[in-house]
Amino acid sequence: MSSRRVTVVGAGVVGLSIAHEFSLAGDTVTVIADRSAAESVSGVAAAVWFPYRSGASVSLMSWLVRSRTRFEQLAADHATGVDLRQGVVVERHPGADRTWTAAVPDHREADLGDLPLGAVAGVRATVPVISISHYLPWLLKRCEDLDVRFVRRTVARVDDLAGEADLVVVAAGLRSGDLLDDDTMFPVRGQVVRLANPGITAWVTDDDNPDGLTYVVPRREDIVCGGVAGVGSWDTEVDPETERAILRRATALMPALAGLPVLSRDAGLRPARDTIRLEHVEEHAVPVIACYGHGGSGVTLSWGCAEAVVDLAGPA
Secondary structure, eight states, X not given: OOOOEEEEEOOSHHHHHHHHHHHHTTOEEEEEEXXXXXXXXXXXXXXXXXXXXXXXXXXXXXXXXXXXXXXXXXXXXXXGOXXXXXXXXXEOSTTOOOGGGGGOTTXXXXXXXXXXXXXXXXXXXXXXXXXXXXXXXXXXXXXXXXXXXXXXXXOSOGGGGTTTOXXXXXXXXXXXXXXXXXXXXXXXXXXXXXXXXXXXXXXXXXXTOTTSOEEEEEOSSEEEEEOOOEETXXXXXXXXXXHHHHHHHHHHHOGGGTTOOEEEEEEEEEEEOSBOEEEEEOSSXXXXXXXXXXXXXXXXXXXXXXXXXXXXXXXX
């Protein structure tokens, strides 16, 4: 029997994870993209496991649990770039949404003395933190070892792939909407600055900080400080004043950051949608599955959604 030919459009972390899972299942997989994972918004991600701006979905908890489980397994191998690290989610309003904690069995209430001024509560948890500069090359190599083929080109129409694929998976971030005539996609601009890491490991997120979204995510060689959430903005240029404001907020949250050297900075567009789209798409010349709209949770949900796409596709 010949294997099914699966083409994944998009080489970000979601697309690569999907390609990995189909290849493991025995399919012949090709990834087509106009840019590499490092050049996509995946390369900008702070990459702490947390469902930020992931929208509403009845399957969200399943994807969260499945992804966390996979990342915890990968953390056993240093080469993956995945580490399990403790941190705090700051809450500034009573009754904050804690549904995500159902996917983290060992979470606990944070001590008020450990929280910034103005916080009313917080959750302390140990979750995967992914050092993207290690993880993306590792994931790419895993796909190559599984004989995934990579083609660098721009896909204009999904139907153009009908002659070369038995199944197409659209996981192309913001371009996914154009490929599938879906006008519900919108960008959420993010900006980060990366500092040298002297050995800090604890992360903190403060989404409702009155001065603006703030997070500090220490990885192996750097500390990612953010951020912004510019809904509808297509601006990918780094703004110096925004960076100064990020550093002021981050340092107020974690004083140990003061004076640390800046290693790099970036801006990127999160591919957002009110609900992640993971479903069959009809009326094309080839069977199509959509998997996009992950907002700021592409890395967080990547393995769970990849497994769900393969389940949805069924056997060849």
